[in-house]
Structures are given as C-alpha cells and as structure tokens.
Amino acid sequence: MRKGALLMAASLVLVWGGTSQALAGDAAAGEELANTYCAACHGPEGAGMGPNPALAGMSEELFVGTMRAFRSGKRESATMGVLSGSLTDAQFQDLAAYYGQFEPVAHEFRIDGPLHHVSASVCQTCHEDIYRQWSGSMHAKSTALRDPIHELLYRRVVGDPRKEGEIHGASGRYPVCLQCHAPNAAKDQVTKLDAKDAYAEGVNCVACHQISGYKGVRRAEGGLRLGIMAYETSGDTLQGATGFPFDMTANEQAEGNPHVPSGEVDTFGQVIPAALPLQGNPRMMRSSDLCLGCHHLRPNPQGVPLCATGDEIEASGSQVTCQSCHMPIAEGFANHSMGGGHDPAMLSRAVNLTIDVEPNGDGVQAHVVLQNQLPHKMPTGAPFRNIQVKVTALDAAGNVLWTNFEKHAQQEDPKSYLFYQLADDEGKPSMPPTATQVGIDTRLEPHERRVLTYAIPVQPAVVRGELLYNLVFEPMKPQIMKLTDDAELLETRRMAFYEARL
Ligand code: HEC
Ligand code: HEC
Ligand code: HEC
Ligand code: HEC
Ligand code: HEC
Ligand code: HEC
Structure with a gap:
C-alpha cells in the first residue's frame, strides 16, 4: 500500500525546510532491483515473507545504514552479506526510495536473524502456559545473569557475564560453561549475555526445539564435546515431538498455525513458507538423548566428574526417559516446569x-x-x-x-x-x-x-x-x-x- 498523501506532504515539507537531506534515490530504478533480487525473500512491496523481515516503510537512513552494516560485516548475515556486497551505495539509495514509499508492515512473527536468536517471548504469544512453566524453571534461569549460585562460580572461574571476550581461566579458552548454561550465546561464541534476550534466557525454547540429533558427549578420539556441541541442530526448522502431517495445509488446523505453510503463494507462484517451520522428530524429542548433551556428565579441567546424572542413569540400566518424570502430561500437554533440587x-x-x-x-x-x-x-x-x-x-x-x-x-x-x-x-x-x-x-x-x-x-x-x-x-x-x-x-x-x- 502506498503511503497516504498526507505523509508524502509531510516529508516534502521537511525537504523544503532544508533540515533533511533530499532523497537521492530513484524509486523506479529501485523497483527494478527489488523485483530482480529481493522480492523472492522479502515479498512483494517488501511486505515480509516467512522468516524474512519486512522492508516496507523503512527510513532511508535506517535502510542504507543497515545495508552498509551487512556489507562491512558489522551486522552478520550470510545471505545479506553477499547480496549487499554486490550493490553500490547509489543502488542502496534507489532501493531505499522504492521501499520507503510503502506503509510499514507489522510482520507478525518477524525473526531477525537465525532461529537461535529467537526469544521465548515470540513463542509466548501462542504458548502462554508452557511459557509460564518454563519461566519458573532453572532452564530459564540457567545463566549467571539469573542464577546466583551459578553466578558465584562463573565469576570465579570465568568473569563478568555482561562483558565480551571473557575466557575460562583454567583452559584459556571460550568458557565451556556457556555450552550448557547459555547455548545460544555459545553458538555465536560470545560472552556478553545481556546482548540478546535469546542469550540471557539460557536454555530457552529454541535451545531445545532446535536439537535434531545427538552425537554423544565423547568424541571418537577420546575428547569431550559438551552441551550444545554434543548435538546436531536443525538450522531454521523447529523440532517437535509429532510434527504435523504433510497434508496439513488442506486441514483446517493449519489456520493460524505458523509452523505449517498456509498454502498461500507469492507473486511468483512460489508457496510462501511457514513463518516458524517445524518438523516431527520423536526420535529426539521423546528420548533422554535430548537432555544428555547437557546432563550426561561434566568433568572439571582435571577430568573429575561433576553433575553426572546421565552417567548415573546409564549405569543403573534404567530405560525410563527423563521426560516421563520431568515432563509429565498435565492438562493435556507436556509440562515444562522441569523441577529438580530447586523445586x-x-x-x-x-x-x-x-x-x-x-x-x-x-x-x-x-x-x-x-x-x-x-x-x-x-x-x-x-x-x-x-x-x-x-x-x-x-x-x-x-x-x-x-x-x-x-x-x-x-x-x-x-x-x-x-x-x-x-x-x-x-x-x-x-x-x-x-x-x-x-x-x-x-x-x-x-x-x-x-x-x-x-x-x-x-x-x-x-x-x-x-x-x-x-x-x-x-x-x-x-x-x-x-x-x-x-x-x-x-x-x-x-x-x-x-x-x-x-
Ligand atoms: C535469500 C533470501 C534473501 C534475499 C534474496 C534478500 N534478503 Fe534481505 N534479508 C534476508 C534475511 C534472512 C534477513 C535477516 C537477516 C538477519 O537479520 O540476520 C534479511 C534482512 C534484510 C534487511 C534488514 C531488515 C531489518 O529489519 O533489519 C534489509 C534492509 C534487507 N534484508 C534488504 C534486502 C535487499 C535490498 C535485498 C535485495 C537486494 C535483499 N534483502 C535480498 C534474506 C534475503
Ligand atoms: C555439560 C554441561 C555443563 C557444563 C559444561 C557446565 N555446567 Fe554447570 N550445570 C549443568 C547442569 C545440567 C546443571 C544443573 C543440574 C545439576 O545440578 O546437575 C548445572 C549446575 C551448575 C551449578 C549449580 C546451579 C544451582 O542453581 O544450584 C553451578 C554453580 C554450575 N553449574 C557452574 C558451572 C560452571 C562455573 C561451569 C563452567 C566452568 C559449568 N557449570 C559448566 C551443566 C553444565
Ligand atoms: C529442556 C528442553 C525444552 C525446553 C527448554 C522447551 N521445550 Fe518444549 N518440549 C520439549 C520436549 C522434550 C517436548 C516433547 C515432550 C513429549 O512429547 O514427550 C516438548 C514439547 C513441546 C510442545 C508440545 C507439547 C504437547 O505435549 O503437546 C510445545 C508446544 C512446546 N514444547 C513448546 C515450547 C516452548 C514454547 C518453550 C519455551 C517457552 C519450550 N517448549 C521449551 C523440550 C523443551
Ligand atoms: C502464532 C502462534 C504460534 C507461535 C508464535 C508459536 N507457535 Fe508453536 N504451535 C502453535 C500451534 C497452533 C500449534 C499446534 C497446536 C499445539 O500443539 O499447541 C503449535 C505447536 C507447537 C509444537 C508441537 C509440535 C509437535 O510436533 O507436536 C511445538 C514444539 C511448538 N509449537 C514450538 C514453538 C516454539 C519453540 C515457538 C517459538 C519459537 C512457537 N512454537 C511459536 C502456534 C504457535
Ligand atoms: C542445552 C543444555 C540443556 C538441555 C538440552 C537440557 N538441560 Fe536441563 N539444565 C541445563 C542447565 C544448564 C541447568 C541448570 C541451571 C542452573 O541451575 O543454573 C538445567 C537444569 C535442569 C533441572 C533442574 C535442576 C534444579 O536445580 O532444580 C532439571 C530437572 C533438568 N534440567 C532436566 C532436564 C531434562 C529432563 C531435559 C531434557 C528433556 C533437559 N534438562 C535438557 C541444561 C540443559
Ligand atoms: C523416575 C523418575 C525420574 C527419572 C526417570 C529421571 N529423574 Fe531426574 N529427578 C527426579 C526427581 C524426583 C528429582 C528431585 C530430586 C533431586 O533434585 O535430586 C530429580 C532431580 C533431577 C535433577 C536435579 C539435580 C539438582 O542438582 O538439583 C536433574 C538435573 C535431573 N533430575 C535430571 C534428570 C535427567 C537428565 C534424567 C534422564 C537422563 C532424569 N533426571 C531422569 C526424577 C526422575
């Protein structure tokens, strides 16, 4: 939708007043570039599509600044890094002029960046009860920002959870603690945990629902890979215990469910992907393996086992899964409170x-x-x-x-x-x-x-x-x-x- 005449008039006033830079870009040239290179992902008129953000209505300053940040690598994105590198500043301005003329679109489940940057608050929109249970659990409080017991030890052996570049003193390496206590930050190898909600939230929804396979904590050559390193993760696709049938699009249940494609097609006839695609993976979600990467064992630098819950269960020969006790079904769904010593x-x-x-x-x-x-x-x-x-x-x-x-x-x-x-x-x-x-x-x-x-x-x-x-x-x-x-x-x-x- 084109911006209303009133808005256009207002921006013209600004230009005449000389306080703002005149728009240097050519909207017609921008439109051609947009349809050739951008619309396939960002949708027609920059309305946003699936997990790709909307561009409609972005200010010239923000748009050009963002494109430059992609080009310089200051803002990381594999796709946008390559694309922005092939365009000139003048072309950024043409595109800005084109996208700037549309009404901003509130893209419902706009995800900025990869799945492991998605905050639990996005899931809260629809999964209110599970969100509440998780919020009270130690998974939501697993970082040194939220658990004072962990904080005491973390500060002693690593340092400040609000600072970038902290190392684990004993090994001189990236703090192994974060592989389990702040897995989303560990994926990015950062230590400033208040930089993103998804870091501060510790073991949040996507930390578990992105796990697609278990490699085990012991490497073939004898070393260990702990926490998130022990798993395969699924890129942009959430993992659920059941998934949805492949013909779900023909099913009325698909309505309002952002995990399945709605069946709508874009202007190029392509099926618009689900906003939060999800696949069924009972092999992981219904098995203790889902927990073991973080709960199997955790040796200190001298190899002395701390927190060896998984080892203990293995030795006991029990086949009962962790979920059957720690995620009982109540009120029709799997409880996410996951209590232990704090409960x-x-x-x-x-x-x-x-x-x-x-x-x-x-x-x-x-x-x-x-x-x-x-x-x-x-x-x-x-x-x-x-x-x-x-x-x-x-x-x-x-x-x-x-x-x-x-x-x-x-x-x-x-x-x-x-x-x-x-x-x-x-x-x-x-x-x-x-x-x-x-x-x-x-x-x-x-x-x-x-x-x-x-x-x-x-x-x-x-x-x-x-x-x-x-x-x-x-x-x-x-x-x-x-x-x-x-x-x-x-x-x-x-x-x-x-x-x-x-
Ligand atoms: C293959 C898919 C794809 C194509 C093609 C693509 N983009 Fe993107 N774009 C993305 C994704 C994914 C993001 C989110 C990246 C992130 O935050 O890490 C993004 C982010 C952006 C952003 C930042 C938006 C914001 O809200 O911060 C801008 C601006 C942008 N793209 C412009 C463009 C332009 C202009 C083109 C065409 C020249 C283009 N993109 C082509 C996938 C694409
Ligand atoms: C392999 C995964 C893993 C690694 C690596 C790890 N932890 Fe933990 N940690 C856990 C788990 C799981 C728990 C909680 C459950 C338990 O008590 O077994 C825990 C609990 C703790 C607790 C007790 C928290 C409480 O609320 O009582 C402290 C303290 C702690 N860890 C400190 C650390 C420090 C410091 C590091 C890094 C040197 C670290 N952990 C590395 C998995 C890990
Ligand atoms: C510690 C790992 C873990 C975390 C954290 C986690 N989940 Fe789950 N979730 C699971 C497992 C495992 C299942 C499957 C349970 C089963 O079916 O046996 C599940 C099941 C679900 C289900 C299906 C429930 C049902 O029974 O129908 C939903 C919905 C869900 N999770 C959403 C969320 C949301 C939203 C969050 C964050 C607020 C979250 N999960 C955090 C592990 C986790
Ligand atoms: C717009 C609403 C909406 C949002 C946002 C949303 N979901 Fe869902 N989700 C649903 C609906 C609807 C279902 C199907 C009914 C159900 O199981 O509750 C579902 C089901 C699920 C299931 C069960 C799938 C299965 O295999 O049985 C999981 C797991 C899940 N969601 C995880 C998440 C996570 C993690 C997030 C955040 C990244 C999220 N959802 C965000 C609406 C949403
Ligand atoms: C990405 C790593 C990770 C995964 C996967 C994970 N956990 Fe945890 N879990 C932790 C950490 C870290 C803590 C401790 C937080 C703290 O106390 O600081 C914890 C805490 C717990 C606690 C609470 C301990 C207490 O002190 O009250 C229980 C119970 C638990 N986890 C069970 C599970 C179960 C069951 C699963 C699988 C369905 C699972 N966890 C999957 C990392 C993980
Ligand atoms: C038969 C039921 C049962 C099974 C199966 C089970 N647990 Fe537990 N677990 C409990 C109970 C009850 C507690 C509370 C006692 C405690 O905190 O020590 C507990 C406590 C815990 C704690 C808290 C430890 C702490 O330091 O506070 C963790 C972590 C944990 N379990 C992880 C797991 C994992 C991982 C699995 C699967 C490999 C598992 N449990 C299987 C019943 C079970």
Whole structure:
C-alpha cells in the first residue's frame, strides 16, 4: 500500500525546510532491483515473507545504514552479506526510495536473524502456559545473569557475564560453561549475555526445539564435546515431538498455525513458507538423548566428574526417559516446569522415608529406611547438594529425648550426611574447579534401599525421621546471598518426614 498523501506532504515539507537531506534515490530504478533480487525473500512491496523481515516503510537512513552494516560485516548475515556486497551505495539509495514509499508492515512473527536468536517471548504469544512453566524453571534461569549460585562460580572461574571476550581461566579458552548454561550465546561464541534476550534466557525454547540429533558427549578420539556441541541442530526448522502431517495445509488446523505453510503463494507462484517451520522428530524429542548433551556428565579441567546424572542413569540400566518424570502430561500437554533440587514438590517424591522400631534392652532400635525412587543418585547433579538424615526420639508430650546429631550431621553422625565431596591430591576438600578426585561419596545410588540403624537408649513415644535438603554447603551461603534478594533460595528444605508411634 502506498503511503497516504498526507505523509508524502509531510516529508516534502521537511525537504523544503532544508533540515533533511533530499532523497537521492530513484524509486523506479529501485523497483527494478527489488523485483530482480529481493522480492523472492522479502515479498512483494517488501511486505515480509516467512522468516524474512519486512522492508516496507523503512527510513532511508535506517535502510542504507543497515545495508552498509551487512556489507562491512558489522551486522552478520550470510545471505545479506553477499547480496549487499554486490550493490553500490547509489543502488542502496534507489532501493531505499522504492521501499520507503510503502506503509510499514507489522510482520507478525518477524525473526531477525537465525532461529537461535529467537526469544521465548515470540513463542509466548501462542504458548502462554508452557511459557509460564518454563519461566519458573532453572532452564530459564540457567545463566549467571539469573542464577546466583551459578553466578558465584562463573565469576570465579570465568568473569563478568555482561562483558565480551571473557575466557575460562583454567583452559584459556571460550568458557565451556556457556555450552550448557547459555547455548545460544555459545553458538555465536560470545560472552556478553545481556546482548540478546535469546542469550540471557539460557536454555530457552529454541535451545531445545532446535536439537535434531545427538552425537554423544565423547568424541571418537577420546575428547569431550559438551552441551550444545554434543548435538546436531536443525538450522531454521523447529523440532517437535509429532510434527504435523504433510497434508496439513488442506486441514483446517493449519489456520493460524505458523509452523505449517498456509498454502498461500507469492507473486511468483512460489508457496510462501511457514513463518516458524517445524518438523516431527520423536526420535529426539521423546528420548533422554535430548537432555544428555547437557546432563550426561561434566568433568572439571582435571577430568573429575561433576553433575553426572546421565552417567548415573546409564549405569543403573534404567530405560525410563527423563521426560516421563520431568515432563509429565498435565492438562493435556507436556509440562515444562522441569523441577529438580530447586523445586520442593519434586524433591518430596525423590526418597521414600520410613522407620521400623524394635525393642532393644532398656531402649529401642530404630531402622531408618531410605528408598531412592530415582534411576539417578540422590542427590544428583551439582557437587554441593546435600541431605541430612535427622532422627529424633520424643516423649508423649513432644519433648526431645534423643537425637542423632545436634548441629553438624557430618561430624556427629557421618552416615547421616548424604553428599559427595571433591578433593585434592591429599584427599582434602576442594572446590569444583581445582579438585583432582572424588573424595567421599555417601549419596544414595540409583534405586538404592539403605537402612541406617540407631540404638536409642531411652523409651520414646515417637521416633521421627526427617530428610533436610540443602542446595549448597553452609559456608557458601553468605557469599551467594550477597548476589540475590531471594531470601528463600537457600533455605533448608524438609523433603521427607516420617513418625513411628510406639
Ligand atoms: C535469500 C533470501 C534473501 C534475499 C534474496 C534478500 N534478503 Fe534481505 N534479508 C534476508 C534475511 C534472512 C534477513 C535477516 C537477516 C538477519 O537479520 O540476520 C534479511 C534482512 C534484510 C534487511 C534488514 C531488515 C531489518 O529489519 O533489519 C534489509 C534492509 C534487507 N534484508 C534488504 C534486502 C535487499 C535490498 C535485498 C535485495 C537486494 C535483499 N534483502 C535480498 C534474506 C534475503
Ligand atoms: C529442556 C528442553 C525444552 C525446553 C527448554 C522447551 N521445550 Fe518444549 N518440549 C520439549 C520436549 C522434550 C517436548 C516433547 C515432550 C513429549 O512429547 O514427550 C516438548 C514439547 C513441546 C510442545 C508440545 C507439547 C504437547 O505435549 O503437546 C510445545 C508446544 C512446546 N514444547 C513448546 C515450547 C516452548 C514454547 C518453550 C519455551 C517457552 C519450550 N517448549 C521449551 C523440550 C523443551
Ligand atoms: C502464532 C502462534 C504460534 C507461535 C508464535 C508459536 N507457535 Fe508453536 N504451535 C502453535 C500451534 C497452533 C500449534 C499446534 C497446536 C499445539 O500443539 O499447541 C503449535 C505447536 C507447537 C509444537 C508441537 C509440535 C509437535 O510436533 O507436536 C511445538 C514444539 C511448538 N509449537 C514450538 C514453538 C516454539 C519453540 C515457538 C517459538 C519459537 C512457537 N512454537 C511459536 C502456534 C504457535
Ligand atoms: C542445552 C543444555 C540443556 C538441555 C538440552 C537440557 N538441560 Fe536441563 N539444565 C541445563 C542447565 C544448564 C541447568 C541448570 C541451571 C542452573 O541451575 O543454573 C538445567 C537444569 C535442569 C533441572 C533442574 C535442576 C534444579 O536445580 O532444580 C532439571 C530437572 C533438568 N534440567 C532436566 C532436564 C531434562 C529432563 C531435559 C531434557 C528433556 C533437559 N534438562 C535438557 C541444561 C540443559
Ligand atoms: C523416575 C523418575 C525420574 C527419572 C526417570 C529421571 N529423574 Fe531426574 N529427578 C527426579 C526427581 C524426583 C528429582 C528431585 C530430586 C533431586 O533434585 O535430586 C530429580 C532431580 C533431577 C535433577 C536435579 C539435580 C539438582 O542438582 O538439583 C536433574 C538435573 C535431573 N533430575 C535430571 C534428570 C535427567 C537428565 C534424567 C534422564 C537422563 C532424569 N533426571 C531422569 C526424577 C526422575
Ligand atoms: C555439560 C554441561 C555443563 C557444563 C559444561 C557446565 N555446567 Fe554447570 N550445570 C549443568 C547442569 C545440567 C546443571 C544443573 C543440574 C545439576 O545440578 O546437575 C548445572 C549446575 C551448575 C551449578 C549449580 C546451579 C544451582 O542453581 O544450584 C553451578 C554453580 C554450575 N553449574 C557452574 C558451572 C560452571 C562455573 C561451569 C563452567 C566452568 C559449568 N557449570 C559448566 C551443566 C553444565
């Protein structure tokens, strides 16, 4: 649509006033260039087409500036880089004059650049519920901009998540952390994570829905490729669990669905592609492989495994997929909350705690039974997760008669402390980046049933058991709390509770 006469008049006034440069371009010459080189992608009259942005109504300044940026490589685009390089400044102005005369078009799902630059907010437009679930998950908070626990360690071993050119100190290379914690930034090998929403969003919609194949984390020659490097990705096509039937265009369901072509054709008779093309890939989307590139294992520079959830499941022989527990179907679709240690409801289902009590001289003997329900260790994941098994004997009035530890589970009753400790060469505790071995590992093995037996020297009315979960070790807490206002983040959580009444 041509711009209204009023608008034209207004720009003429500006030109007469001498404040603006006169339009140097020739719109007729521009039209010829546009139809020859540009319309196939940007649509007739620059209205935009599929993922290609609209050009209609761009100001001359913006248009010419953008074309120059493509030509110099300042703005990266394989297609536009080549095209702009074959045109002169005068031709940029002709094209600007042509496209500038049309009304700007609000192109609905305009995607600037490659799929891995697409923000979750684009998907939110239609997938509101899934977006909300994802927003509350650690996937949405996986970068050092949004997770203070990760931030503490990231700042120590890498640096500032808002600065470009940061390196991983120990290896002197691009920070490996970002391959898993900020996969879209890793694809571009950048470290300034606030530069794009799609970087800051960490493991966002396209980070998972662009995964088309799993190569495995171990290279043939023995090295590792972690996170997004362990996957094949699909260029511009989203991956879904089912996809849509190929004749979907003839189906009324296609209406308003940007993942299938609408069947409309452009002025050249070409079928206009889907705005957000999607293909069915149940082999990936319904398999643990989708998660394993990031969750399999993660060794530090000395090769000591941290976060080895995938390895643990493999060793357990379990065939149950991650999705069946972490993405249950509720209200008709796969839930994207993906809870773990940060989610009290998820935690409460991990270990079944019961207590059997039998007479023992003047007192009783309590068998505290811990049944790990999971095909991975408990706790799994990050090296500072820990659980205290607290056992208390009470009289009928609720007074405490006996307890297995007062303050320090590890010192007073080592078997009641479930954790793993990274250690240095001498076996002394060490932080993840510097550890050379796994020191102590008292965690529950996959599906393990463990019985802790206590001789309680009194006659109680109740023997109470509690599992107390902490995301991090106590000494780390003050440092992390400096990085967040979330007072509840590091609170000890009672993940299981049982009372045997005598
Ligand atoms: C093969 C498809 C293709 C052709 C042909 C093509 N473009 Fe593009 N163009 C794109 C894509 C894709 C982008 C988005 C690039 C990005 O942001 O990385 C783009 C972006 C642009 C932009 C930036 C728009 C914005 O909103 O920032 C301008 C301007 C542009 N093209 C002009 C042209 C002109 C002029 C021609 C013809 C000389 C042309 N393009 C031909 C695919 C094409
Ligand atoms: C951690 C990876 C991951 C992230 C992040 C993710 N998804 Fe998914 N999504 C999946 C998997 C896996 C499935 C398939 C589940 C199944 O069918 O077993 C899925 C399924 C879906 C489905 C189909 C749901 C159904 O059951 O009908 C939609 C729609 C979807 N995702 C949209 C999104 C959107 C929108 C976002 C971002 C807000 C997002 N996804 C983020 C992994 C992910
Ligand atoms: C204009 C609306 C719209 C937008 C924007 C949109 N979708 Fe969808 N999407 C749909 C519709 C409609 C369906 C089909 C019904 C359903 O499954 O919810 C669908 C289905 C899906 C499915 C399931 C496909 C399958 O194989 O079963 C996935 C995955 C998905 N979308 C991912 C995304 C992602 C990721 C984004 C953002 C990059 C996105 N969608 C943006 C409308 C949209
Ligand atoms: C691109 C890498 C990537 C993929 C793919 C991925 N994740 Fe994650 N996931 C992460 C990262 C990074 C975190 C940790 C974020 C943090 O705590 O800072 C995480 C966190 C989690 C957590 C929460 C842990 C907690 O502390 O509460 C669960 C559960 C989880 N992922 C399950 C899955 C499942 C299931 C899949 C496959 C369907 C999957 N992830 C796919 C990278 C990934
Ligand atoms: C039988 C159900 C089940 C299966 C199968 C399962 N998980 Fe879990 N997972 C859980 C429960 C329950 C928790 C909560 C306990 C916890 O956080 O340690 C959990 C916790 C986690 C955590 C959080 C660890 C942390 O540090 O907070 C991650 C990561 C995780 N699972 C990843 C996976 C991956 C990846 C797979 C597949 C390879 C998988 N899980 C398979 C049930 C399951
Ligand atoms: C192979 C993928 C991968 C790499 C590489 C990786 N991480 Fe992680 N990281 C994860 C996953 C997955 C989780 C969360 C689930 C879990 O606890 O297992 C996680 C969790 C964490 C946590 C705990 C976050 C929380 O909220 O409790 C910290 C801290 C952390 N990573 C730091 C780092 C640092 C620093 C680097 C780089 C030196 C790094 N990670 C590299 C996958 C990775």
